[in-house]
Amino acid sequence: MATTTPDPAAVDSQTLTLVQAVREGLYTEMKRDDDVLILGEDVGDNDGVFRATEGLVDEFGSDRVMDTPLAESAIIGTSIGMAVRGFRPVPELQFMGFVYPAFDQLVNHAARFRTRSRGRFTCPLTVRVPYGGGIRAPEHHSESTEAFFAHQPGLKVVVPSTPYDAKGLLASAIEDPDPVVFLEPKLIYRSFKREVPDERYTVPIGEANVLREGSDVAVFTWGAMVRPTLEAAETLAEDGIDCHVVDVRSIYPLDEETIVDAFKRTGRGVVVHEAPQTGGMAAELTSTIQEEAVLYQKAPIKRITGYDTPFPLYALEDYYLPSAARIEHGIRETVEF
Template identity: 60%
Template sequence: MAKMTILQAITDGLRVALREDERVLVLGEDVGVNGGVFRATDGLQGEFGPHRVVDTPLAEAGIIGSSVGLAVNGMRPIPEIQFFGFIYPAMEQIVAHAARVRMRSQGRFSCPMVIRAPYGAGIRAPELHGDSPEAFFVHQPGIKVVCPSNPYDAKGLLLAAIDDPDPVLFLEPLRMYRAFREEVPEGRYTVELGKANVVKPGKDVSVFAWGTMLRVALEAAKSAAEKGLDVEVVDLRTLSPLDRETIAASVKKTGRAVVVHEAPKSAGVGAEIASVIQDEAFLYLEAPVMRVAGYDTPQPLFSLEDIYAPDAKRILHGIDKAMNF
């Protein structure tokens, strides 16, 4: 097995899908000749041609609207939104069309498309380049939301998303694109959508995270271990649908929960996870569910970026609050 970064694993997953299924095509701004702004599609147009890896105008609504038409008519489009914060012009196409095709047609049609979008702060990019608006889409029935935290999952979840008969929003942790490598199998394999992963078992408190925040949570768990605390870290991997069973089982074991995300705190996905815990494991709780999140402001620019997103120190503070309640 080759050692890959998250970015390389995504490229490899796209290559596998394009080779195996002629219905698959990639489209977006600069995905072809330039290989994508982060080179996630580097070399794919040269291998598969400009009709399978398609450079589009700067028009997010057009990219997604075209993909809806392609998907309904039997293709498997993979549109790329260059940064997650650029997705707002395409909201109408996603929530009013892609997510509703199956319901609107009473099951006669589906919309098998994967919308790829790098998300999150930490690379000193301009405004709208570091947003994390995943909660908007978790709220919308009819679309799955997936966010890997490592290379193995990135490829496996991407291939599973491409196989799915309905639309999937595939969020790629921008700050982690080239941060580390791990072994990734060659060829096809999938990681089941809707299944969380207990990355680090523990008995004292459960920490739930995804994407970029997963590695930050592991760093906080390491610091907590120096204080004698055994932290369980759960990678949700899929935000919609949530793996309620794994969330509940973890909290029933530890009795305490901390949810971490870099999106704003109010009405974020963390609130839904807290509600799942309330529904499924309330009688096991020894403390309120703690949320460690971004602040209720727009994603700030360079000088405040490091203050905005949760770091290991803030997560450790949340763990301490849960333990000392």
């Protein structure tokens, strides 16, 4: 279907949180296409661990909203079989730290069906994964390992940062012929509300979103880190530092054109993510910029990230995650280099 991006102010809309927008997106796609199925632990009668599937089993029945055993490998393996046979399954894995038992299924099977079958089969699978820290949960419930999946050819990886993007990106993921890992930053599940159109629309996979125009430094981020980054940008503006903020939102494929153009217009770059620094997506963005725009560079590109440790328990959680203050400090260092 053609991509559409309606103006929320121009159509009927609702004011929704991000998790409500996910639920609305699931409802819209299930209503539109009988081949869209949901499966996972507690997604039916209990409405999902974060209530993202609230009421869907009552609307569509247990044949399309299926509770499963606590077995992530089986959930994804079953979903792959469904996808190859023509369904469009949307499995939910409750937390990112629970993905790893299904990692083999995703990278060795889902990601390879198109090439393994020489195009005879596709795998239209959307794996929903609440991810990231900040909710005072144990380490396996708070991880941010998007780089694992972005490294595997055949998988697409997207992260919404607003309710509008959540519904639109989910529609794009479900209609995509290939597997998509759909990461939902649970820190902002219920942090704020925005207008979301009632009608179906899509937000394209592979397109970043410029949130703030600026001329001094380009700042790239995604997910829950968008809000503290924008907060830091507003504070810096009071001191005359003009930040150009880009929500990457599509981790793979990257929107290299928007990323490189943003760097060229400023000559300085900062990447913010909550995942550990080593091997994180900030390194991939930095390398892309170096290859495509090194002659525009005025300062080293800075990474403001989580630390190279397992995700900490409650007392250090706020210290681990990039805060607006830490982001502001890093941007200042880059501009003043």
